[in-house]
Each structure stands twice: as structure tokens, then as C-alpha cells.
Amino acid sequence: MSRWLFKSEPSTWSWDDQVAKGDAGEEWDGVRNYQARNVMREMKVGDLGFFYHSQDQKAVVGIVEVIAASHPDSTTDDERWDCVDIKAVRPLPQPVTLAEIKADPRLSDMALVRQARLSVQPVTDAEWAAICAMGGLDEAP
DNA sequence: GCCAACGTTGGC
DNA sequence: GCCAACGTTGGC
Numbered sequence: 001m002s003r004w005l006f007k008s009e010p011s012t013w014s015w016d017d018q019v020a021k022g023d024a025g026e027e028w029d030g031v032r033n034y035q036a037r038n039v040m041r042e043m044k045v046g047d048l049g050f051f052y053h054s055q056d057q058k059a060v061v062g063i064v065e066v067i068a069a070s071h072p073d074s075t076t077d078d079e080r081w082d083c084v085d086i087k088a089v090r091p092l093p094q095p096v097t098l099a100e101i102k103a104d105p106r107l108s109d110m111a112l113v114r115q116a117r118l119s120v121q122p123v124t125d126a127e128w129a130a131i132c133a134m135g136g137l138d139e140a141p
Numbered sequence: 142g143c144c145a146a147c148g149t150t151g152g153c
Numbered sequence: 154g155c156c157a158a159c160g161t162t163g164g165c
Contacts, residue, residue: 007163009162009163033148034148035148054162054163054164055162055163055164058163058164098164115146115147116145116146116147116162116163116164117146117147117148117161117162117163119162
């Protein structure tokens, strides 16, 4: 099972918005970037990901699960763009900030650090475990 | 609010 | 196919 990271501006789509959707989840639509789209095409149902708030908060705030594999983005007729559906699983007891991530040598290769503008990213198992621990989870899900 | 990074578009 | 111009994102 693979791990991912989804970046969102909270003013557009926040963790609270995601939680409010419950188990029904929501399309991660609106991505118009080939690299991010290609990342989503690799996702499988049951994969987990981090939910990251860009802009003001700049922190990983929660964990989401992929509940539908890549399919056409319903917000456009342009067939180039696909997206997955995700649902909120649980918040991190303590958000992990970008500053903490940048300060941790284990996380220096993360796309979050290397490619700030990529909105959907892969996360390695080691990075996943490290951030879960930093976020206050006893055990990485 | 500014600016660096970087992706996209369009003219040639 | 190249590259300049332009637009957007996101950190500071």
C-alpha cells in the first residue's frame, strides 16, 4: 500500500470541509497539472495520504484514505484531467508544520521540500512513519 | 505584498 | 522544436 500527500489551500478546501463530507468523501478535483495527475493515477483504493494546508497554516493536519481510483474529473469536459476520491480518516493530534519538516534531516528529500508547487505527491514509508510520530500518533496507520 | 520557481502557451 | 512571455502557486 502506497502513501501520498494532498495539498490544499484551506480557504478553498479545508480539512474541516473534508471531515464534513464523512465517509462519502469527495473528489480531489481541479488538478490541472500533469505531474500531479500522474501521481493520482497511481493511487489505489485503500491507500492513505496526508492532508496538508498550504498558505497560512503550512502543516500536515490529517490523514485521508483513497476511496475511488483515478477517474475523469467531473469539473471539466477536458478528458486530460483525472482525479481520485478521498475521505477523512483522522486528524493528527498535533499538526506537523512545514518548518518542522524542513528542520528534520529524515524529511529533506520530501517533494514538499523539493517541489513546493506540486499539489499531489508520493510519500515514502519512512517519511510517513516519521510524520505520523511527529504528529502524535503512537502507531502509523 | 513580494518574489522565486516553474508550468503553460503561442509565435516563429 | 525552441524559447520568450505570461500566469499561478506558495513560502516568506
